[in-house]
Amino acid sequence: MPEISAVIDEVYRNESRKILATLVRLLRDLDLAEDALQDAFVAASEQWPTDGIPQNPRAWLVSTGRFRAIDKLRRAERFAGSLDDAAATLEAPTRDHAALIDDVVQDDELRLIFTCCHPALAPESRVALTLREVCGLTTEEIARAFLVPPATLAQRIVRAKSKIRTAGIPYRVPSRHDLPYRIDAVLDVVYLVFNEGYSASFGDTLTRSELSDEAIRLGRVLVELLPEPEVLGLLALMLLVESRRDSRTSPEGEIVLLEDQDRSKWNATYIQEGTALVERALAMRRFGPFCIQAAIAALHSEALHADLTDWQQIAALYEVLYQMNPTPIVELNRAVAIAMRDGPQSGIELIDAIVARGELTDYHPLHAARAELCRRAGIAREARASYERALALVQQTPEKRFLEKQLKTLI
Numbered sequence: 027m028p029e030i031s032a033v034i035d036e037v038y039r040n041e042s043r044k045i046l047a048t049l050v051r052l053l054r055d056l057d058l059a060e061d062a063l064q065d066a067f068v069a070a071s072e073q074w075p076t077d078g079i080p081q082n083p084r085a086w087l088v089s090t091g092r093f094r095a096i097d098k099l100r101r102a103e104r105f106a107g108s109l110d111d112a113a114a115t116l117e118a119p120t121r122d123h124a125a126l127i128d129d130v131v132q133d134d135e136l137r138l139i140f141t142c143c144h145p146a147l148a149p150e151s152r153v154a155l156t157l158r159e160v161c162g163l164t165t166e167e168i169a170r171a172f173l174v175p176p177a178t179l180a181q182r183i184v185r186a187k188s189k190i191r192t193a194g195i196p197y198r199v200p201s202r203h204d205l206p207y208r209i210d211a212v213l214d215v216v217y218l219v220f221n222e223g224y225s226a227s228f229g230d231t232l233t234r235s236e237l238s239d240e241a242i243r244l245g246r247v248l249v250e251l252l253p254e255p256e257v258l259g260l261l262a263l264m265l266l267v268e269s270r271r272d273s274r275t276s277p278e279g280e281i282v283l284l285e286d287q288d289r290s291k292w293n294a295t296y297i298q299e300g301t302a303l304v305e306r307a308l309a310m311r312r313f314g315p316f317c318i319q320a321a322i323a324a325l326h327s328e329a330l331h332a333d334l335t336d337w338q339q340i341a342a343l344y345e346v347l348y349q350m351n352p353t354p355i356v357e358l359n360r361a362v363a364i365a366m367r368d369g370p371q372s373g374i375e376l377i378d379a380i381v382a383r384g385e386l387t388d389y390h391p392l393h394a395a396r397a398e399l400c401r402r403a404g405i406a407r408e409a410r411a412s413y414e415r416a417l418a419l420v421q422q423t424p425e426k427r428f429l430e431k432q433l434k435t436l437i
Contacts, residue, residue, distance in 0.1 A: 030075045033083075038067060039236075041084050043162050047134035048088050049095075050141075051197050056159065056187050058095050065098075066091035135160060136247050137197050142186075143211040144195045151186035156215045157222070158183055161237055170421060205252050212248065213260050213316065216241050220264050224271070238268055255307040259317035262303035266323035269296035281428040285332035297327045318347045337367040354385040362395055370403040390419035394429060406436045 042063060049059035066087040080086040142156040157163045169179040189195070200208045223237025245261035273287035282288075304320045307313055322343050329335040344360035357380055365373020377396045386392045397412035413433040420426050 030079065031071070033079055034067065034070050034074065037070075037083050037087070041087070042067075043160060043240075044135060045084055045087050045091065046159065047138040049091050050138055050159075051134050052088070052092050053095050054197060056190065058098075059091075061098065062091035062095040063087075065094040069094065133199075133247055136244065136251075137199055139212060139215070139244065140199055140208065141190065141195055141197050143208070143215050144190070145208065145211060146193050146195060147186050147189055148182070149211075151182045151189075152211060153215055153218055154179055154182045155186045157219065161219055161222075161240060163222075199251070202252075206254070209248070209252055209254070209257065213256060216244050216248070217260060217264070217316070219244075220267075224267060235271070238264070238271075242268065249303075255310045255312050256314045256316045258303045258307040259313060259315075259320045262300040262307065262320035263316055263323055265296040265300035265303070266320060266327050269293040269300065269327065275424070279424060280431075281424050284326070289330065292327070300324065301327065315347055315351045318343055318350065322347075335366070337363060341367045354380055355389075358386065358389075358392055358395065362399075365399050370399040373399045374403065374405075388419055390416045390425075393419065394425075397429075397432070401432070401436065410436050 045066070046059055046063045049062050050056060053059045053062060069090050070083075070087060074080075139156055139160050142159055143152045147155070154168055157168045158165065165180050165183065166176050169176040199205075220238050220241035223235060223239070223241060242261070242264050245257075245264055248257050249261050251257075269292045270284070270287060272293070273289065273291040274282055276282055300320065301324050304317070304324045307317045308321065322340055325336050325340050325343075341360070341363040344356070344363045348356050348360050358377065361373045361376035361380070364376060365371075374396060377392060377399070380386055380392065393412045393416035397409045397416060400406075400409035400412060410433065413429055413436075417426060417429050417433070420429060
């Protein structure tokens, strides 16, 4: 029945990551939970057309997946006593054994993200595992986003899962005592998820709203759990940036630069909430990089027109951010802000200094930014070369069309 198939597809799109997170908590094994998730949806495709759609599809799928996992353990050819014990444990009435900790937040996805971001895992593995397990991206999608071969990315995920098993990393939210030491890794990964949703690394669409929406949801949960300045700052930053979504593309799907956007389309509710969070975070006077980035985003939101943007203050904030986090990406953004304050040539020189050190040479936004500054400075030949370099590196269709359009405007 096509209508039942469509419902199953919709449930998979909207609920599969939540179902997986709950199965991970119940089964305490990522691979077993992934198999259980797939088995549950296979069962749904077989039973729902005749039995009808259950009143609570998510609960049905969790229950089915759990018992399919138990059956799989019992049917294993090399069945051992340890597996028998495991199956018996899974069959017992479920109970949250970390209730004293997890009564703070009853959210299986949050448990899973803290596990995927555990400090025992390598940083690159944390990101890969979170995007795979929490957000549901395929191995190929993640590999393309981070410009690594799929086989390399797959090995990272395999090693991370193995580390979780061998190290006995628990599927739970840390205690309040441990939270401050664990939160930074989680914030970084949530922001990476948001960025992938707000500006997809590849594909035919500029954004993937389901990812940015999920990142904002996780950000709200983290604020409830730990309302510290950087947590508030991250949520504020995501809300303020997300407020521009509807103005980022034309009706034809073409990219619209920040300075050309119709600011009346910006989401006023998100701006109001984000600005209040920035003020709350800064008032604590213990702010970090996310707070500074949120303050920069708030300054953009305050400007009713691009010409009213306070580039003096934005450039100053980027100086502070660079002192906190002296990375090439921050340096690039700082260069653009200085160019907007002092003129394009100043920005070109700063970007060229980054490239001269051999950094960000394959990062297409750097070449696109340099091309735009060269165009504004009237250096058409260099602008053309930078646009062509950016085009050779870009993987996203709307960005490619935008760069091609900009290239054609050069005399």
